[in-house]
Amino acid sequence: MSATPSAPFLKRVTPGGWAALAWLAGLLFTGLMRLRLPGQDEADELPGVILLRWEGVTTLLVATALALRGSVLLTRRPAAALRFLLVAAVVACTPLGVNAIPFAQYLAVDVALYVIAVARPPREAVQALLLALGVLAGYVTFRLLRDWNVGTTTELAVALTAVVAWLLGRSEHQSRTHAESSRAQAAAQAVTAERLRIAREMHDTVAHSIGIVALQAGAARRVIDTQPEGARQALAEIETASRETLAGLRRMLGALRTADRTDAAATTDGTGTDGRGPDGAGLDGTPAGIPADRLAQPPGLPEAPGLPEAPGLSALDRLAEVTGAAGVRVTVRRVGAPCSLPPDIDLSAFRLVQESVTNVVRHSGADACTVTVDHRDPVAVAVTVEDRGPAAGRERERPGGGSGYGLAGMRERVALLHGEFAAGPRPGGGFRVTARLPLPTGTGATTR
Numbered sequence: 043m044s045a046t047p048s049a050p051f052l053k054r055v056t057p058g059g060w061a062a063l064a065w066l067a068g069l070l071f072t073g074l075m076r077l078r079l080p081g082q083d084e085a086d087e088l089p090g091v092i093l094l095r096w097e098g099v100t101t102l103l104v105a106t107a108l109a110l111r112g113s114v115l116l117t118r119r120p121a122a123a124l125r126f127l128l129v130a131a132v133v134a135c136t137p138l139g140v141n142a143i144p145f146a147q148y149l150a151v152d153v154a155l156y157v158i159a160v161a162r163p164p165r166e167a168v169q170a171l172l173l174a175l176g177v178l179a180g181y182v183t184f185r186l187l188r189d190w191n192v193g194t195t196t197e198l199a200v201a202l203t204a205v206v207a208w209l210l211g212r213s214e215h216q217s218r219t220h221a222e223s224s225r226a227q228a229a230a231q232a233v234t235a236e237r238l239r240i241a242r243e244m245h246d247t248v249a250h251s252i253g254i255v256a257l258q259a260g261a262a263r264r265v266i267d268t269q270p271e272g273a274r275q276a277l278a279e280i281e282t283a284s285r286e287t288l289a290g291l292r293r294m295l296g297a298l299r300t301a302d303r304t305d306a307a308a309t310t311d312g313t314g315t316d317g318r319g320p321d322g323a324g325l326d327g328t329p330a331g332i333p334a335d336r337l338a339q340p341p342g343l344p345e346a347p348g349l350p351e352a353p354g355l356s357a358l359d360r361l362a363e364v365t366g367a368a369g370v371r372v373t374v375r376r377v378g379a380p381c382s383l384p385p386d387i388d389l390s391a392f393r394l395v396q397e398s399v400t401n402v403v404r405h406s407g408a409d410a411c412t413v414t415v416d417h418r419d420p421v422a423v424a425v426t427v428e429d430r431g432p433a434a435g436r437e438r439e440r441p442g443g444g445s446g447y448g449l450a451g452m453r454e455r456v457a458l459l460h461g462e463f464a465a466g467p468r469p470g471g472g473f474r475v476t477a478r479l480p481l482p483t484g485t486g487a488t489t490r
Contacts (some may be wrong), residue, residue: 047486057157061127061150062113065106068146072138089139098137105134109150120158124170126141127151128177135181143181148200152207160218167215171208175201238454251287253404255280257368279367354388355380355415355425361396362413370403371410378417387479389416390455391425397448398427398475406431406473422461422480430472452477 047377055063076089112126130457131147151174158170178201185192201354262276278454362372383391395413402411408431449465452475468474 043421057153058113058116059121061116061123061153061157062110062155065109065113065127065130065150068144068149069102069106071146072144087302101137102134105130110135112154113150116154116157120154120162121166121170124151124158124173127154128174132181140193141185141191142196143178145200145203147288148204149472152204155204155208156211156214159208160214164212167208167212171205174204174208178204197253202392240369241451244257251283253400254283254364254368257403258283261369271324275367279364283364353392354383354385355391355395357392358413358415361392361399365399365403368403370399372399373412375412375414376417377414378419380415380417381423381481383423384482387423387459387481390459391423391477391479393455394425394452394475394477395427397452401448401475402427402429402431402473408472416468419478420481421483422478424476424478426474426476428468428472428474430468430470432471 078084084098088308108126108130112123112130115123115126127150131151134147135143155170155174159167162170182192182194182197200396257274262273262280265276266273358374362374367373397412399411402408406429408429411427412428414424414426414428416426452465453463456477456479459479461477463477465475466473
C-alpha cells in the first residue's frame, strides 16, 4: 500500500523523498533560528559551543548522511529507515547545545511515522510509534540522570506532533482499507449477480426445451409402431427443440469463454500467456487444441439456425407452436397497441411467459393455456399466463418468501425491473402467473 500523496503533481515524490525534504527543511529552520534575521534584535537561539567549529559541522554532516540513508530505505525497509532517522535526530542535537530534541530535527521522523502508519500492519505501526516516543523519553531521562537542564515541555510538544502524524497515517490506512473492501465487495456482488443472471437464462432456456423434448419423446415411443408418421413428426420437433437449446447454450458458453480469455490476457495467475493451464487445457476446461465451437456442436450435426440472440415477445408465436406440438395448446392474446419495448424488458417478459408455459406443460396436466400481453397501460406492460389444470403439485410459493427455482427466477427478474409479480391458484380452478413490468418514460408512445 503506497503512502504517496494523491495529488498528481506530487506523485513523483516518493515517501523517502518527502522524509529527505523534511530533514533538509529542519536543518534550514534550525540555521535560521540561530541567525539574526531582518527586524530582529537578536537570534531566537544562540549557536552551540561547537556548532560553528569543524567538529560541529562534521556532526551535522554525519547526521544528515544517516537521515538520507534512512530516507532511501523508507519504502523498502521502513523499520530500519525509522531507526536511521531517530539516530540522526539524536546525533544532530549534539552540536546545537539544546536541552531537548527540537521539533525541526523530528520532522523527518514524523514523515516516517505517517508512512509506516499508512502502509504497514497495525502491529508494526504501533511498534514504530512506541520506538519514536521511547527515543524522546530516553533522551530526557539521560539528561535528568546527568543532572542537566531538560526542556520537558518542548519534548512533550515534539511527542504530540509525532502522535498526530501517526494518527493521520492510521486514518488514511483505514480509509484505503475501507475503499479496497468496498471495491472487493462490489466486484463480488457483480459476479454473484452475473452468475444469477446466467443461471436464470440457463434454467429458462433448458427447462422449457427439455420439457418439450421429454413429452415429444414419450409420444414418439407410444406411437412408433402404430403411427410411424406421427413418431417421425415428434422426432423432428425433438431435433428442432434440441438445436434451439444447443444454439442458446453455445452463445452463452461463448460469452463466458470470451470473458475468461480477456481475464487471462490481463493476468496470467499461474497459467500460460495464452490463457491455458500448465497441462495445455483452457481455463474453461476445454482440452488443448480443440476450439470451443467444436465442443459446443455435437459431431455429425450441421449448424443450427437457432433463435434470436435475445428473444422477445415477438417470439411468442414460435413458442406457442413448439408447445402445441408437445400437446399443450397455447393461445396468445395481445391487448392494446403493441409498443417497442426496451431489450431488457422485452427479454424478461418473454422469459416469464416461457417459464410459465413450461410449468403448465410439466406440472398442470392441462391441455391448454392462455398467454395475455396487455399494452393498454402506457407506463407498463403486463403478462398473464393461466390454465385450468389442477394447482396441486405445482411449483408453489413457500413460507418465508422461498419458492421453487422457476418461480424464484421469475420473481427475481421482475424485482430487478422494479415490477410486480404474483403467482397462485385461480379462483375458478387452475393456476395463474401475472407480472407487471414498468416501462421507461416515453416508451409506450412508440408503436410497432
